[in-house]
Amino acid sequence: MGNEFDVIIVGGGAAGIGAARRLAAHNRAALLLEASSRLGGRALTQDLAGYPLDLGCEWLHSGDRNAWVAIAEASGFTVDRSDPPWTKAHPGIVKDEDEQEAAQRAFGDWEERLRVVAAGSDRASDALEPGGAWNDYVRAFAGFMSGVAPEEISATDYMAYDTASTNRNWNVPLGYGTLVAASLPTSTSLRLATPVDRIDLTADGVAVSTRAGTVRAGAAILTVSTAVLAGDAIRLPSGTEPWREAAAALPLGRNEKVFLVIGRDAAFEPNTHAYGNLRDPRSASYSIRPNGWPIIEAFLGGDGARILEEEGPAAGFAYVSAQLVALFGSEVASAVRPLAATSWSRMASIGGAYSCALPSQSQARARLAQPFEDRLFFAGEATHPFDFTTAHGALDSGERAADEALAALRDRHPFGGRDPLAAA
The missing domain is CATH 3.90.660.10 (Polyamine Oxidase; Chain A, domain 2)
Incomplete structure (x- = not known):
């Protein structure tokens, strides 16, 4: 792996792909690290008995304002708008x-x-x-x-x-998971089967450690599930305990x-x-x-x-x-x-379905969505204030985290004084 990127995205589900799409639109160098051997996260379409069946998310909920609808149609996917x-x-x-x-x-x-x-x-x-x-x-x-x-x-x-x-609940006959996995920009560097075990802050950004080595960037966007975030699979920088606590207040059902x-x-x-x-x-x-x-x-x-x-x-x-x-x-x-x-x-890399705030913990979503030291940014359906449990909420959160990372990088000059976003 190369050792310098603008942003490293951890997790290749809908949120990670949303972040990658936003970064690609700004011509930023992004690396996406995914622990499993496939893209999509909780969006997974498999060909079973000759039919594309969605094992995870299946419906374009709130289809009339769901960003995946435009992505699907721009990519040639049919969207079925009939009643579910x-x-x-x-x-x-x-x-x-x-x-x-x-x-x-x-x-x-x-x-x-x-x-x-x-x-x-x-x-x-x-x-x-x-x-x-x-x-x-x-x-x-x-x-x-x-x-x-x-x-x-x-x-x-x-x-x-x-x-x-x-x-408004619409459907992608070829599979929601197929759509999500097909939507990663070709400009995004991708490493599958590469779980992250540690993230450290550096003077000019972050260092992300994997079994394949350590990669560096100006920022990292963490999109893993709350079950993974609240656990100990990834060692995070000192001071991120409140983020883990927020994730624990939003367990996966x-x-x-x-x-x-x-x-x-x-x-x-x-x-x-x-x-x-x-x-x-x-x-x-x-x-x-x-x-x-x-x-x-x-x-x-x-x-x-x-x-x-x-x-x-x-x-x-x-x-x-x-x-x-x-x-x-x-x-x-x-x-x-x-x-x-x-x-x-x-599934160890996911750990459940979608997040649900425990009683009196609805504000944990906003807490989890806060950046840490303008180096580490958080996305995923659990961070959305009202479209949690959905792939479009995850997509939107990835775009939001990417915007935060872009803004933070504009305000400083990583990589030996070079501002990688000066042309953005």
Whole structure:
């Protein structure tokens, strides 16, 4: 590796790629170091059974203001603006309309009570109706949204996202992960499978140590997950303890996916949705034949995702298969077969799904986003004030951190008095 760059980016997910794009637009020399053998981070598309399936982020949330939409279309990716499957219930399910309406109303009431709770304990579980018949339904949906139980959710934080969301959810048929990984500028130097183990401040910038050696730059942008940042995998300069504490206040929740292949003709309507047992807090949300493909995608959050983390993929397949049989009948058991299951919580370089502020810790996002000594800058979905949990929030945060690094470098003259940004 060379030993001088304008900026070193640590982490090749959406935030790192966002930072690289902004630096490339300013003709700056950037090096991106990624611990894993691929780009994308929590955006990952894999070709499974001949279909590009998103194992991580999948939806262009708030699509009408999501920066990835313009990037996708400029790069030749199709953006599907039709309604997502969860807006269209599968017609073949026998369901109790009254129960479904009651469950949805209970969830809406819980969200309304969060406003009161935010001014007090800020603990989302305090908005649950004591002894409420639909509390398990609320717990399941809180798991989808935040990856954790209501006891671990800041009401203030939850509402910040909910208020900012435009509820326009679009899709990239070739895969969100494909889009993210394809968006790194060719001018950015890239080193995959190169985990960073230490970052030190120097007189003129930073020194970033890896197993392949030490590389130097005027600044570094750290985009790793809060699970990694709060841990001890990367040794940071003295004085960064508050940043680690902020990361610990924004832990990653649990969200996993299980994919099944529809192996023969079955009465599954394309681009439809089903929800499992309304009274089971582990229930999955089922996307049925997305894009018309012979696939069922089960999305699990919180306690449901814990099944995969603690018991493994076989237990996850068994659980969702049993729910599908309960929804569609016993013939489903012979109509579908397991295809793949995710394990985000078990990945050392990531450690979970997306961040959720603990009660009374919503301000940790702003604290984590602060620069350190105008040398070290922080990005990632967890640093966004309201678009956390999203790939566009990560992208925007990477651009923000890159702008901060550019401004800091303009104010000083690293590399022996040469100002690398004088022409910017």
